[in-house]
Amino acid sequence: MTAKSSLLKVILLGDGGVGKSSLMNRYVTNKFDSHLFHTIGVEFLNKDLEVEGRPVTMQIWDTAGQERFRSLRTPFYRGSDCCLLTFSVDDSQSFVNLANWKKEFVYYADVKDPDGFPFVVLGNKLDVAERQVTAEEARRWCRENGDHPYYETSAKDATNVAAAFEEAARRVLAVDERAEHLMATDTVNLHRKSRSGATCC
């Protein structure tokens, strides 16, 4: 009997033009289009994969990064299992804005435990020569803002794209496993005889 596939909702956030749609398209269809239009609102695509032997259906939500579409995208944050905070290594403002994106997500997704929530940070457009953000700067931000995994990607030549999305899935499954473990150890077994034989009442 094949194991049931877990459905994971993964959302891409980040400034307009950093490459969110391109990353989703590269990962799901393995295509790259250098003349993509700005996303309006949100779109999603599904991708089936296996993570550590477990079947997973990843529902990837791509959002409009432009400020004017904030009210169109924020209602879709709720219920996300992982958030991919995306910037472009050739655009320092998109890197500076990561903190705002994280704050916006935590607020509208109503995340109860931001420190325990799986974020993955993507520095896209690695193929572009003129960088404005160094890998060290980006890694330091990730370390200091929640110890998030960091991937430098290129939707154009596919560098690290699958690796970044697979890490997102691993992080979600790890959170689920931790929660299941806590549930299992927290539940009191009312039928088990107490070891010492002592009775409480």
Ligand SMILES: Nc1nc2c(ncn2[C@@H]2O[C@H](COP(=O)(O)OP(=O)(O)OP(=O)(O)O)[C@@H](O)[C@H]2O)c(=O)[nH]1
């Ligand atoms: N060189 C290079 N260009 C890229 C890469 N990823 C995206 N682009 C280009 O950057 C532009 C913006 O990419 P999009 O994927 O539309 O960006 P977005 O984050 O979805 O933008 P919004 O929909 O406005 O939020 C497009 O012209 C892409 O072809 C990349 O890895 N390398």
Ligand SMILES: [Mg+2]
């Ligand atoms: Mg887009």
